[in-house]
């Protein structure tokens with residue numbers, strides 16, 4: 001199992017006082033399984049991803065990622081886990097503008113001390129960005145940047161990819177293309193994927209779709 005969430009509760013304090021954002025939420029994601037996460041704006045999708053990434057403290061419940069219980073993990077363990085077991089893909093790509101495409105892809109692998117030149121080459125080929133390797137991010141289109149971001153997230157061979165609205169800035173054609181490549185790649189490397197999206201078309205490409213509402217996840221029929 002790549003990810004297990006058990007009875008997670010999370011409260012936030014906003015302008016209206018305390019609010020239960022996640023309520024007794026449980027989820028398991030198997031190796032190579034691709035999950036779509038939908039839900040209204042403000043329902044807590046990004047917060048859930050941040051909790052899985054160990055970027056927000058767990059208040060109550062447990063998250064087990066690659067065999068590590070996050071609620072008990074030290075900052076050092078969480079940081080190591082993020083480097084070696086997690087790939088994160090954002091709506092805004094977050095590429096390093098001073099590094100070439102090639103060095104962006106290698107970046108997370110080097111950080112995890114797992115740089116493998118042949119894997120980086122294979123990822124570039126699978127994502128059809130070989131011709132761009134010596135270019136810099138600012139010279140790329142949105143769809144190209146997101147494919148580079150996917151290669152970067154995969155280069156450290158993580159167990160789990162988290163993607164927060166990765167196609168939010170792309171047109172329909174590019175969205176389909178990027179998501180299909182992402183799923184194909186996740187499957188071929190046995191990497192699990194939790195992908196947040198507002199698009200039913202994008203979610204439909206996942207193995208399962210969950211809706212987050214009132215702090216709980218419900219399986220949605222495709």
Ligand SMILES: Nc1ncnc2c1ncn2[C@@H]1O[C@H](COP(=O)(O)OP(=O)(O)OP(=O)(O)O)[C@@H](O)[C@H]1O
Nearest residue numbers: 012013014021039040041042043044045046047048
């Ligand atoms: N650190 C925080 N302190 C207080 N409130 C927060 C904090 N983080 C998030 N929130 C609130 O929690 C709610 C959920 O936010 P979150 O970003 O998880 O929603 P989301 O489902 O990702 O929404 P969107 O689809 O718009 O991205 C929002 O009402 C937000 O204002």
Ligand SMILES: [Mg+2]
Nearest residue numbers: 045046047164
């Ligand atoms: Mg969000």
